Amino acid sequence: AQSVAQPEDQVNVAEGNPLTVKCTYSVSGNPYLFWYVQYPNRGLQFLLKYITGDNLVKGSYGFEAEFNKSQTSFHLKKPSALVSDSALYFCAVRDSTGGGNKLTFGTGTQLKVEL
Amino acid sequence: EPEVTQTPSHQVTQMGQEVILRCVPISNHLYFYWYRQILGQKVEFLVSFYNNEISEKSEIFDDQFSVERPDGSNFTLKIRSTKLEDSAMYFCASRNDRGRQEKLFFGSGTQLSVL
Numbered sequence: 001a002q003s004v005a006q007p008e009d010q011v012n013v014a015e016g017n018p019l020t021v022k023c024t025y026s027v028s029g030n031p032y033l034f035w036y037v038q039y040p041n042r043g044l045q046f047l048l049k050y051i052t053g054d055n056l057v058k059g060s061y062g063f064e065a066e067f068n069k070s071q072t073s074f075h076l077k078k079p080s081a082l083v084s085d086s087a088l089y090f091c092a093v094r095d096s097t098g099g100g101n102k103l104t105f106g107t108g109t110q111l112k113v114e115l
Numbered sequence: 116e117p118e119v120t121q122t123p124s125h126q127v128t129q130m131g132q133e134v135i136l137r138c139v140p141i142s143n144h145l146y147f148y149w150y151r152q153i154l155g156q157k158v159e160f161l162v163s164f165y166n167n168e169i170s171e172k173s174e175i176f177d178d179q180f181s182v183e184r185p186d187g188s189n190f191t192l193k194i195r196s197t198k199l200e201d202s203a204m205y206f207c208a209s210r211n212d213r214g215r216q217e218k219l220f221f222g223s224g225t226q227l228s229v230l
Contacts, residue, residue, distance in 0.1 A: 032217055043119070043206055043221035044158065051217060090158060094217070101146055101210075102171050103219060105158040 002027045002095045006106035013081045013113055021076040021089050021109045029097025033074040035065055038088040038108070047089075050074060051096075061085070081113045117141045121207050121222035128197055129230055136192045136225045138207030146210040147190045148219065149182065151175075151203040158206070164190065197229045 003026045013019045025031055032051050036044040048059025055067045065076045074091060088110050092103040120139040128134050140147050149161040162172040164182055181193045190209075194201055204226050208219045 034217075034219075036219075036221075041223075043121075043223045044208075044219075045221070046218050049217055101165070102148070102160045102163055102173075104160065105150075107157040 002031075002093050002104045004091050004093050004104055004106035006089075006091055006109045008109050009107075010110040010112065013111070015083055015113050015115050016080050019076075019078050019081040019085070019111065019113070021091075021111060023074045023076065023091030023106060024072050025074060025091070025093040026072065027093055027095040029095050031074075032094040032096050033065070033067060034092040034094075034103065035059065035063070035074075035076050036090045036092060036105075038090065040087075044090060047076070081111075083113050083115060086111055086113045117220070119207055119209055119220050119222035121205075121225050123225060124223065125226045125228070127228045127230065130199055131196050134194050134197055134227065136194075136205050136207075136227070138190045138192075138222055139188055140190055140207065140209030141211070141220055142188070144209035144211045144220070146170075146212060147182075147184065148208040148210070149192045150206045150208060150221075152206065152224075153203045161192070161205075194227075197227075199229050202227055202229045 005024045034049045035047040038044050050057050050067045058064045063078050088108045090108045091106040122137045147164040152158045160173050162176045163170045179195045183191050204224045206224045207222045
């Protein structure tokens with residue numbers, strides 16, 4: 001079975017400060033990891049993915065995430081937050097070895113960036 | 116960027132009625148999905164569809180649910196006899212596996228309200 005945990009329901013950060021949204025995962029095989037963002041009344045939008053290669057992956061809107069195999073984590077980061085980054089962020093995992101082709105999502109973390 | 120289109124954006128129905136949610140995936144995509152999100156909860160996998168058949172389904176996807184790709188462009192989710200607990204936002208998604216893109220494109224969703 002594959003699962004994702006996002007331990008924080010909400011993260012508050014001041015504009016211009018760095019932000020981190022946490023994610024840990026569990027899979028039997030090798031993970032494919034993703035971050036998606038959801039703005040109000042919209043579908044999920046892809047931010048970035050880790051498939052293989054460099055542990056630090058860069059994505060849209062200045063976001064990046066670091067794959068840490070020993071800690072089974074894939075935290076989302078941004079060096080300088082913007083008010084427009086305020087949204088709901090979902091981490092997701094797919095087990096690339098025998099896990100089918102579905103993504104399993106976490107419960108989501110509401111990011112609030114304030115002036 | 117190409118988009119996944121879902122109709123209607125809102126659907127209100129009486130308990131026990133049949134509903135059909137419609138999706139037009141991106142034209143060269145090969146994998147199709149339905150997910151749902153109950154208000155305030157996580158995004159849950161319902162079913163994946165590939166090569167004109169269901170490739171995987173969750174426990175939620177019981178005999179009341181069915182999917183169809185009737186004409187090579189539309190991808191529909193039918194709920195035969197709706198229950199109150201089927202009220203949720205339903206998202207369609209598609210993916211092109213060429214080049215191991217692994218990126219799911221989501222529609223904006225259909226908000227289903229069962230009264």
